[in-house]
Amino acid sequence: MKKRIGLLAAGVAAIVVPLGAATNASAAGEFHVRGVYTTQAQCYAAGQAGYELWGPSFFCADGPQGLVYLYTH
Secondary structure, X not given: OHHHHHHHHHHHHHHHHHHHXXXXXXXXXXXXXXXXXXXXXXXXXXXXXXXXXXXXXXXXXXXXXXXXXXXXX
């Protein structure tokens, strides 16, 4: 019984560990929306204000309905 539980735990670990690493690696190069603003100036100011959270990697892009989206890395 102990041998079966050990084999089961080893099998689960063999599946879960690579999946966790793949999730982190795939998300490493992506940008995510952090906010939506009405002007480029507001977006840029928010990007600079969040420097401590996401660092210098951010950009503002025009979106639908005249809104500006803040993307961070």
